[in-house]
Amino acid sequence: MRPEILFPLFAPITSLKGVGPRIAPALERIAGPLVRDLLFLAPHGLIQRPCLAVAEVGPEEVATLRVTVTEHLRPRSPQQPLRIRAEDETGRIDLVWFGNASRGIEGRLPVGARRLISGRVERFGLDLQMVHPDYVVEEARAGEIPEHETVYPAGGGLAPRLVRRFALAALERAPDLPEWQDPAWQAGRGFPAWLDALRVLHSPSSEADLSPASAARSRLAYDELLAHQLAMAQRRSHRRSGAAPRLPGSALAGRIEAALPFRLTPDQTSALGDIRSDLGGGVRMSRLLQGDVGSGKTVVAMLALGDAAAAGAQSVLMAPTEILARQHFETLAAPMEAQGIRVILLTGRDRGPGRREKLQRLADGSAGVAVGTHALFQDEVKFARLALAVIDEQHRFGVGERQRLLDKGEGVHLLSMSATPIPRTLELAAYGDLDVSRIVGKPPGRTPVATRAAPMTRVAEVEDRLVAAVLGGAQAFWICPLVSESELIDLKAAEQRALELQGRLGSRVGLVHGKLPPAEKDAVMADFASGKVRVLVATTVVEVGVNVPNATIMVIEQAERFGLAQLHQLRGRVGRGRAESACVLLYDPPLSDTAQRRLDILRRSDDGFAIAETDLELRGGGDALGLRQSGFPDYVFVDPFVHRDLILAAGDDARLVLARDPDFSTPRGQALRVLQALFDWRPETGMKGA
Template structure:
């Protein structure tokens, strides 16, 4: 019986019994849809290649002639290493085969051999993963490799996929409009899925992947765009009547002029606040780009419209810093700014909560304390979350529901390319401050080897003598047998001895919150002169007197993290410095150090970091909102992502998309996700 639906269960395939079905289920494969979209994670290349075209550390398959007697050596409990000279084309190379001692008797001078392995160009060595005496026997030149476990082998999985194509040849119906296929010159869906599992040649595999990546991005972006559209249509936000005259007076009273980028994002935010749809906007900008003043303008605008605001920060010291700066900015205009943290207790806390409920507190700044049940607003209209990635989705939602459809502004100092930001942060609109305020001195960044630490300490002593302060960052808390890198405890002891007369503090992730807060406050108040720390140094904490950032084993950190750490200094009027200490040996590590010394552009650094590390490592495995694609890569396929986003935005605004039978395959995932019923998007 032929069934034309990929909802068919894999247990209905001929040759797939209970055991195989259970093994497939362990991989998340229960239907034909699951099976066909269980793509290989890599391909072994068995195409015969000329070594002139193979890069170092790349795998290659070569055919050659045995040119010397094999040399066999044993080591470590009968493990063996066989070395043999092979002439392949114009290259005379050494082939090394581990734990294949039987080859010594099989190989004779002049024999033809086929070898697949890792090529080291500088040494002219090919380390064999496969070794065959004779000419190539493999039919397939490009062999897919799948992640498998248990008793299921790659070979068996491929046989099951092949059987699915034979038994249900009509199950992979086309789901893209013909215009899209023609405009982008895309491969048909069935053909693309077959080629991804059974590639005939490199060029066709590339075309198959291109088609399936676009399809995956389009499906995702349709969910995003449809959710945004439906949310705007059904979301009755607060159309704030912002007093523009008072706002102009406020802006005119600032001791500096806004940059063009700040003016642009302020206009975007104010337009959202004035509309009758609830704002859901991400404000991203580099370290020192002026996100706080933009937030202050939004808070003031909400006050002129008669609404309260809340600003949530991840730590007490950051909340206190925001409260201090906002009181200075907004206080003179009769805006009552208050601070609520876990440290505020008793009568003081009760009075604050009473004033908030009455509406006499206009802007409340705090930590997670803001989301407690006892915190009740009189008329909450705007919610601002700083360093939004530090809070869970649930925590952000708890603050939002304290008002009736308040406007929401999220802020982050981790700049990422706009196309990626729009995808990662899902249903948010994105505002980007991509211009730095004038007048700030650039932080001078240097890369030194570990052998130069004495010189670095002399420079640190010089800065401390001038009354300045320094951060010293280490990758580990204490010594590790596995890693040969500096640790905070040893460095703290060394610097305490090397810098008599100066107080050296220590901060790391094993300390409880109160200890970390106390140490950070001591450093901020200049009671501690040097702060030795792991990367728990708070993002956004403002210590204008700190002029030196020293980062041990800097090549172990991502570029974006290094840039964030560098941003802890350069916040005052004095010249600041960042010293990267690293014996970087790999090409990637050296390139990272060069990038850090050559540019202070956070967007450029983050784009390079994304290429190096991929989105999963860049955002952190638990980053809320990061979509998990089977085949697509948001970084390397960003042009396809942008095209899919634009197409999706156009589709959802077209009545034909919602009515035509031709678009039903693309509408079906939206129906199943519950988006059309205004269910919240996961």
């Protein structure tokens, strides 16, 4: 139950005065449906309005002036603006209105009237003017012009000033909540009280108050992090509270490993040791196996699946797309079936008797391992004794979907896998409810990808070399950039590139994009995997994680538009076989210093984790790393770069709270319940409102 003290904040925005049926939809798109969402809507700018004399104001400055109206200069034609001349004892300025905005202005500004005007001053010839002043008020209403005015997001016909009015109305609804921060920590960091921090957020006195590093913003960020870390720590504790099947290391998995045509790398061996320690402990495993593209995560997972089979249990590996599921199936089936473990593939395409037979084998336990897509967590899929679930790219599945799979057994162990490197400093924010193992080194036989950068002016030369390589038997990716916010424009650019290449290579060129139906996309990807398609042109909205060892060329257009970690992910699609591979980064000169450093780092390093750390340092917070696509939390106040130290502190604080007060029965514990409800982080999911 939500604490009663929060009821005013969880009321709909329509409960605010002036938010009716016309305004509510636009305001909801800007902030959200609740008063709390408006309360948490941070301004993105600050307009300073110092009260100055006319002679003190320079062009392009914003100021408030106290003037007397001296003359109305009416337009000679409808195309000309209305000009009202005003002055103070130091100089003269023209107030200008165009078109319909001039209606009624002469009546509000009669000759001889004293008024306060505020807005941006500019020079027109030798004169100063203020076009469409932001404020025009009588002297008695001078208090209506703020000296420091925050600028809020706008849209849908709502001006920033109107959004500001509603945000301040939400602030008036905010109750004075009990303090949940540790007093010594709060004093040591110089954090204000919660309500005071919100007042500074909405009424900053300087640009410094708007900075994520300010005391007020840091206070709110820490609150949000603490609520999240508490939810994840509770989820972690709940998982560990239940018994789980013991799945010790096995001779069967040892035989699978011995039959591999290579030896495990030290990182793979270490990760497998972590997993086996969890599986044999009698407590549910919740582990993330994080490894670079091509680092060999699937092989480690296969050996864990072998341990489960040796213990007489079933296991499942779920992937987000059919292409990836088939890729995993092809990796697992032969080595596991050679040891007598039946592996089946279950996807949405299975129909009729074939599907019924697979479901029966899972239900009676004759199939030890199931590999598939979303089809695996459907209600009709039942297991005889499911004990281990492996989920590839877990962020591609919803929390509810993952849980539906785990609910198909008792105390099912969870192993998640991700190929998106997350900097260690952010790992706790993304995976605080999981234990993490890393595979950094690459398996033997993988050749480094030669990475080169070239200006877009050489694109014809790159095309010529690519065509020659393809005619010689090579396969290649050609990635088109995010050129605008419109996917249709992005698609047009990709289609044009595909047409150019098809003019030289014909049907050997395929195109995949976000508007393509899933079945058609899978068909093109399958043709690429089989070698029928030799060049795959793709937009950035498409997951191109198919394993094609024969693909040795990666061309990325306008590489300066991509994040460093994203470029590394794309580059990892080649170099998966023994043939020499190349990645060409095409860019539009001139490059900024940051873009130049980014491309230089990519040429020098192939360590995804080091690259992710560098990317964070170069580009700071926001979504520079593509963090939202990797399952990173969607925070309101937290900047992952600026608040890195707060992430670690909140994690420590959350663990200490649960160790000392697991039932939240102390006064601080009761306050922390309010905090969690305020941010809506749910302990049962570790997610917001899910």
